[in-house]
Amino acid sequence: MHILIPLLPLLAFVVNGLFGKWLKTRAAAVSIGAVAGSCVLSLITLGRVLSGETFYGTVYEWISSGDFRASIGFNIDPLTAAMIAMVTLVASLIHIYSIGYMHGDKGFARFFAYLSLFTFSMLILVMADNFLLLYVGWEAVGLCSYLLIGFWYEKKSASDAGKKAFVVNRIGDFGFGLGIMLIFYTFRTLDYHEVFGAVQTIVGQTLSIPLYVTTIQADLTTVICLLLFVGAVGKSAQFPLHVWLPDAMEGPTPVSALIHAATMVTAGVYMVARANPLFSESSTALMVVGCVGGFTAFFAATIGLAQNDIKRVLAYSTVSQLGYMFLALGIGAYTAAIFHLLTHAFFKALLFLGSGSVIHAMSGEQDMRKMGGLRDKIPWTYGTFVVAALAISGIPPLAGFFSKDEILWQAYSHGTNYGAVLYLLGASAALMTAFYMFRLVFMTFHGKSRVETKAARRLHESPWSMVGPLVALAVFSAIAGFAGLPEAWGGGNWIHHFLGPVFGHGHEAAGGATHLERMMAGVSVVIALAGIGLAAFMYLVSPWLPGKLASGLGGLYRAVLNKWYMDEIYDFLFVNPGKRFATFLWEFVDAWVIDGIVNGTAGTSNFFGERIRKFHTGHVENYALFMVTGVVIILGFYLFA
DSSP states (O other), X not given: OTTHHHHHHHHHHHHHHHHHHHHGGGHHHHHHHHHHHHHHHHHHHHHHHHTTOOEEXXXXXXXXXXXXXXXXXXXXXXXXXXXXXXXXXXXXXXXXXXHHHTTTOTTHHHHHHHHHHHHXXXXXXXXXXXXXXXXXXXXXXXXXXXXXXXXXXXXXXXXXXXXXXXXXXXXXXXXXHHHHHHHHHHHSOOBHHHHHHTGGGTTTOEEEEEETTEEEEEEHHHHHHHXXXXXXXXXXXXXXXXXXXXXGGGXXXXXXXXXXXXXXXXXXXXXXXXXXXXXXXXXXXXXXXHHHHXXXXXXXXXXXXXXXXHHHHHXXXXXXXXXXXXXXHHTTOHHHHHHHHHHHHHHHHHHHHHXXXXXXXXXXXXXXXXXXXXXXXXXXXXXXXXXXXXXXXXXXXXXXXXXXXXXHHHHHTTOXXXXXXXXXXXXXXXXXXXXXXXXXXXXXXXXXXXXXXXXXXXXXXXXXXXXHHXXXXXXXXXXXXXXXXXXXXXXXXXXXXXXXXXXXXXXOOOOOOOHHHHHHHHHHHHHHHHHHHHHHIIIXXXXXXXHHHHHHHTHHHHHHHTGGGHHHHHIIIIIHHHHHHHHHIIIIIIIIXXXXXXXXXHHHHHHHHHHHHTTOOSOHHHHHHXXXXXXXXXXXXXXXX
């Protein structure tokens, strides 16, 4: 049964890829049927794991050569079961939503083929029982992101965004690949159980790293973890490799939802959580993970404050929320990280699909400055969107409150200066998150209408194929948090106990019903309400204030609006020098050196050939003269030498 979970979406990809031209709109039924079937099997698997079953085994022996063995095998444990249930459930809803969103698009069948391949790739990634198969899924989701971000390849911006995502991820994947190679070099295997079971044998070992004229000794476990984390930084869009994700908004909105909620960007978080036995043995690696995550959560939130494109606001919120997850991983709170990953999948998918419904109603417009007053025109979209905005802001009893508060509580209770700094970064990001999310809500749905007359005449609620998934995701966004209801609130923290066997090395504890924990949860709610209240004051009560504030802040506002000039910095440091170097190679090395050698050889041969050809007259007497002359020269050489 387990093999059918990834196999069904793969079959849908093959069918739609080969026969989509004839299937046309029926391609949607093929993909939806396959992914829905995969979802049912995933939920059955989750139920079996809940009852105590697990599965770990090889399905197919792929490569066997000497010490190296590569197999296609699955590891079905609580972490995998939770991930595949989330991936297939969210992917199913996104597939259904896409029927309405992509209606009439000439690439309809191709789109559903790519969506199915994306789902298959993510399922392989999370179900793998070894690092090599994980890497196959890792690279496959990267390929799918390239295909889907650049789906409308006729648009230069979409084509460029796809290439940017692919290139930036190559940087992270290079480090990830080196990490996997080092794992095999160290353990002589890539199997999870064998690697994690042997971690204690390498604790304290060092690795000699040549550096210019000297050699440094580095902790082997730390080097492995940091190389793996480089891959996670690229795939999960953490600073400084976050720049590809906002540009990914050029793809169709269902793609954005799938990338940001269920696939691709969650892969890095999953990988670090899966490799927790390695990371738990390196305090240095964990500190790097936590610091990068905490800084990214704060940094991306500042950018989200000033964006005017509805999807870009959500893109930077994804970068920030992923930062929360890495912050949790960095303090050993693996369960809290995965809990937030799961709840985030629901409300972030809802936010993106809701924004897609807005864009659909606005005939393609994405600038919030050209919206306003839409709540009466698209009430279902508005209602579900507010649920998601409240969830991501951390308002109880919605899902985001429990998962985000768990991360902040784990950071606060870490008992170190490191934990305190991460808590302050997380709390600051929470304030900004609540502000920019309700800035988006108020600019889009409230206030006076700024919709252009032509678009206003066509304003309409989305079809039920789009609204239905919004309602379903709103329900999940409301109730998913109760899976992690802490003991301080009368719950049993079910998710902690469910994932506990996977994260036996974690530093977190389920905790008790403490007054301090309840008090800190109250602080989190106050922070969220402060952000919402500030947004309401600035965009509902005093709508003139944002413009005046932007003028007063001057350069600071422009820096935030321009994403702290990260793209410009990368262009200056890497892209433009790379282009100049490529131009040099083309204009000088290729044109003069390579072409010069080839053309010079041909020219030399032609030069001598032209002159030698003059001796080939076709007259016998000339040839006889040459022969006699040659004989005379040879005889003269022997006689007078």
